[in-house]
Amino acid sequence: MKTQYYLDYNATTPVDPRVVERMIPFFSERFHNPSSFYHQAGEVMEELDAARVELARLAGANADELFFCGNGTESDNLAIFGTMLQDKKGHLITSAIEHAAVLNSCRQLQKDGYDLTILPVDGHGFVDPDDLRKAMRKDTRLVSIMWANNEIGSIQPVAELARIAHEHGALFHSDAVQAMGKIPVDVQSADVDFLSLSAHKMYGPKGLGLLFKRRGLHLRPLVFGGGHEKGLRPGTENTAAIVGAGEAARLVSTHMREETERVRLWRDDLQTRIEEKIPDILINGDREPRLPNTLNISIRHIEGESILALLETHGLALSSGSACSSKSLDPSHVLLALGRSHEDAHGSLRISLGRFTRREDLDHLMTHLPSTAERLRMISPFWQNRES
Amino acid sequence: MLYSKKVMEQFQKTEDYGRIENADGIGKVGNARCGDVMWIYLKIDNGIITDAKYETFGCVAAIATSSMAMKMIKGRRVEEALEVSNKAVTEALDGLPPEKMHCSVLAEEGIKAAIEDYLNKRST
Structure with a gap:
């Protein structure tokens, strides 16, 4: 497997x-x-x-x-x-x-x-x-x-x-x-x-x-x-x-403190790396206090299910707030409540870490996420015709 | 979400995307609210579609159907392309999950809109 x-x-x-x-x-x-x-x-x-x-x-x-x-x-x-x-x-x-x-x-x-x-x-x-x-x-x-x-x-x-x-x-x-x-x-x-x-x-x-x-x-x-x-x-x-x-x-009582510290560092580091490598993204839920393990981004001009599907071909398992990853036509009610547009909500990606997350999981994501975003943006009318 | 092998293949290996400069017909369908937008560009010479490209914002099914639809109309006469139904696109992909059928409808609408644009331009 x-x-x-x-x-x-x-x-x-x-x-x-x-x-x-x-x-x-x-x-x-x-x-x-x-x-x-x-x-x-x-x-x-x-x-x-x-x-x-x-x-x-x-x-x-x-x-x-x-x-x-x-x-x-x-x-x-x-x-x-x-x-x-x-x-x-x-x-x-x-x-x-x-x-x-x-x-x-x-x-x-x-x-x-x-x-x-x-x-x-x-x-x-x-x-x-x-x-x-x-x-x-x-x-x-x-x-x-x-x-x-x-x-x-x-x-x-x-x-x-x-x-x-x-x-x-x-x-x-x-x-x-x-x-x-x-x-x-x-x-x-x-x-x-x-x-x-x-x-x-x-x-x-x-x-x-x-x-x-x-x-x-x-x-x-x-x-x-x-x-x-x-x-x-x-x-x-x-x-x-x-x-x-x-x-x-x-x-949890025994390990939470130490786990939280590690996960928070890695999550923050991951956010920085994504911001460096992928232009035009939005961080959803960007302010403290926030859960130390969660990172939610909208990769603008592309759609979440497509991102998940391409990442999955590399063995990466994540979630999106796009409608297509659920069964309704509306994207995440949470992202819409933040004031995100439908398009940006459809393009969201949730990355959540935990006890057994390894550094290589994050490195592997960073190997494939920027190219995935780039590939789908090449296909998207909104990216190709965006106002620069 | 379970997609057929053909859908995944078309989605991953899609080639006919991008813009055609000075296209003879452009069709823009769908809306971002529902998560699917498809733009179709056609180059038409003597009633024959010599090139067809798409730009799609959407899910796996939307991209796969766009891609397959371009393959199915390229080299065909305009009248023939108008006959390409969402059913035919879906069948060529070995089917779509029921909740994704609207994506194939979008492909059919996109082709029709682009041809309509071409016919309108020609008549003026």
Whole structure:
């Protein structure tokens, strides 16, 4: 098989081999349903509790405030619908650059008769706390604003936004799926009420989401069944994935600081090299605070899927915000919210680094990206006929 | 996204791109909003397309269909080129994913627009 140069850590991370090793027994000799009577089952339950403690510690939460569910999307849905559905009507606020899991949940509530305000972001991808203050209403029940953006990496002033929500009697939820594992995420200092996480963005397995729910707060469940997860999210636990996520959390606690430093240096270096080698590019989400591993650029006058396809012939795996890499005709809503034109949004490329990124991955990208851009620009009417 | 071998080959090895100076017919179709823009340039001599080039801003399918369409009309009579349908271009590429069919429509429209431009210029 051809070597893969993987630079798409924001899409998903490989499961750390140490995590895999911890998970394997739970598919075979330790397969037991943790709710069963015999001692083997009880021991599996103890492993789940230990994982919960490890994950809670990472987020600055208490273990009894953390709930397991199917994935990050479900966790977002639980926080949003679980809050709003306690009343027949009400107002909620979110931002224009949320992940689809949040944005489409909010839009569904709007269709169902709830009031929705979508806050804009500035040209660098930040929500202005003053905009939130102005949008707050007497009947605002929930504010949901992401910790860090998955496409451009901008980090929101979560603590300040949560404080504004609370001052007006609303609850605050943050989708921290993309932040956790890359930067410190602490529910205490940020004072959020709900937080969504996903194991597969932090070197754990797919198919495991987490929801932090502050003690004393109530959420209406979305699925009903037995008493698992205190009735908030019933269903037999995904034991292997939970144990794996616990190990993944332990590894993040141990390695994040050193990983972040390395990745940030390489990302900054990469940005400089790209700016030197490729004329007429835009950096999307160019200001701090931003995720240390994420670099999003628009290579003007060419289209993202074509870039991805040419890079893929060299074994490079990346993402684009172009419509063609998804199934809709519209390019990334995040880039449009920054004020990028459709053309520039179609020409975006997201490079995201992580734990197992090697220098040669970046060197390999730099071997092929400038020639790829040049080749596609030769074909593009916008480049050939641009105003110089 | 799964493309046929022929699509990828046409996309990677495309040759007939660029501008034709003093083209006899130019067709500009598509819009950047949807991510596909195609400009077609034709050189026409005695009713025969002697050269055809394209400039395309777009995805793999858009570039591959532009490229294939140029191959299919070069050396053909204008009337014959008007008969080149999006279906024919798609078939020559061993098919396109359903959500990419609009790219082949764009190629057909581009050729028609360029020929129309040629006929308009000639009648004035």
